[in-house]
Amino acid sequence: MRTRLSVVLSLILLAAGAAAPVAASTGTNTTTYSTSTTCSFPFTITDATGTQVTVPQDPQRVVTLNPSAAQIMWEIGGKSKVVGVSQYAAYLDGASSRTNISGSGNAYVDEEKVINLKPDLVLAPNTIPNSTVQKLRQANLTVYRYRAAASLTDIENQTRLTGKLTGECSGAQQTASHMQTQLETVHKAVNGSKRPRVLYTFFGYTAGNGTFINQIITAAGGDNVAADAGISGYKKISKETIINQNPQWIIRNDQQPTVPHNQAYNSTDAVKHGNVVVLNRNYISQPAPRVIQPITKLVKTLHPQAYAEANATQETSANASTTLAHTNTTQTATANASTSATSTSTTAQGTTSANTPGFGIGVAIIGLLSALAVIALRKDA
Numbered sequence: 001m002r003t004r005l006s007v008v009l010s011l012i013l014l015a016a017g018a019a020a021p022v023a024a025s026t027g028t029n030t031t032t033y034s035t036s037t038t039c040s041f042p043f044t045i046t047d048a049t050g051t052q053v054t055v056p057q058d059p060q061r062v063v064t065l066n067p068s069a070a071q072i073m074w075e076i077g078g079k080s081k082v083v084g085v086s087q088y089a090a091y092l093d094g095a096s097s098r099t100n101i102s103g104s105g106n107a108y109v110d111e112e113k114v115i116n117l118k119p120d121l122v123l124a125p126n127t128i129p130n131s132t133v134q135k136l137r138q139a140n141l142t143v144y145r146y147r148a149a150a151s152l153t154d155i156e157n158q159t160r161l162t163g164k165l166t167g168e169c170s171g172a173q174q175t176a177s178h179m180q181t182q183l184e185t186v187h188k189a190v191n192g193s194k195r196p197r198v199l200y201t202f203f204g205y206t207a208g209n210g211t212f213i214n215q216i217i218t219a220a221g222g223d224n225v226a227a228d229a230g231i232s233g234y235k236k237i238s239k240e241t242i243i244n245q246n247p248q249w250i251i252r253n254d255q256q257p258t259v260p261h262n263q264a265y266n267s268t269d270a271v272k273h274g275n276v277v278v279l280n281r282n283y284i285s286q287p288a289p290r291v292i293q294p295i296t297k298l299v300k301t302l303h304p305q306a307y308a309e310a311n312a313t314q315e316t317s318a319n320a321s322t323t324l325a326h327t328n329t330t331q332t333a334t335a336n337a338s339t340s341a342t343s344t345s346t347t348a349q350g351t352t353s354a355n356t357p358g359f360g361i362g363v364a365i366i367g368l369l370s371a372l373a374v375i376a377l378r379k380d381a
Helices: 002-016 067-075 111-116 130-138 152-166 169-190 212-219 239-245 281-285 289-302 304-348 357-380
Strands: 043-046 052-055 062-064 082-085 121-124 143-145 197-202 205-207 234-236 249-253 276-279
Touching: 043 152, 052 143, 062 067, 067 082, 067 121, 067 152, 067 169, 067 289, 111 130, 121 130, 121 152, 130 143, 152 169, 152 289, 169 212, 169 289, 169 304, 197 212, 197 239, 205 212, 212 281, 212 289, 249 289, 276 281, 276 289, 281 289, 289 304
Parallel strands: 062 082, 062 121, 121 143, 197 249, 249 276
Antiparallel strands: 043 052, 197 205, 205 234
């Protein structure tokens, strides 16, 4: 049991501090999170170590030193470029066929394994020691070390940045946009809703303030009772705290899905009403795009009706925007065709007048549709 607990804690503590991006630099003092779907190389950016890292060309061999970085590569469509992953990334489809770059005990990076893979780029989340990054750089490898993620928005930005680093901008933008849309739906569902008391436990531990789990609970419209009890980080939770906080819902992960059978847990409203929800342990411990899955599952559980209504509104808005965009495109094409025909006719007559009915009406219609689109988007915001 002690060995098992050690492994679980190592996984959570190693993965919880995933990489948040810094803003991309293109050689100027302006730093922004780019939403471009087009990549360009060489790409230069300053990483968490203060080092200006330049990726000279689209990398074809990438090593990820942490499962969160690997998950991003899988999500943005770049997994075929990944030649090395850490041990705890094995849950990703096909990851077991990549070289395991973890060292003794599968907790540390074996620098020699990484060097022998001759990668074009190494992605090092903030959990990786600076000493490891320096050793890899001394071997003439290009290494980007991320900053720690501080929010769910950081994950979206991290995803976009990883796309720019690895030549997967289109997939990264799609992934980040999907995550953003899903989070907007979740926010609409929980906004103004009463937050039920929620407790996350695993092997006698819980997650309080300053943890990734706390962000997930809060985002999904729950009140983390461990944080309410003054717990910070991952700590043992006492039976007295469980009884006093009396959670209405208990979260478990899929490695230990069953709630302990003892007086403390049995006294809670959660156990009395069978309110237990099981979440994927990899997705709730790694700040990466798939975190949206446990958040969505949790909000559906805590606020089913509010989520259904928010989701229906989001889908209706998305369909309306698509229809409006299609109409706008059609009207633009019609207006262009009309303008072209008019231009041909006036050229034949030796005139250059643009004051024709078709041109004016076309612009008016396009302007009206654009205004309606703006109004619709404002209502959705």
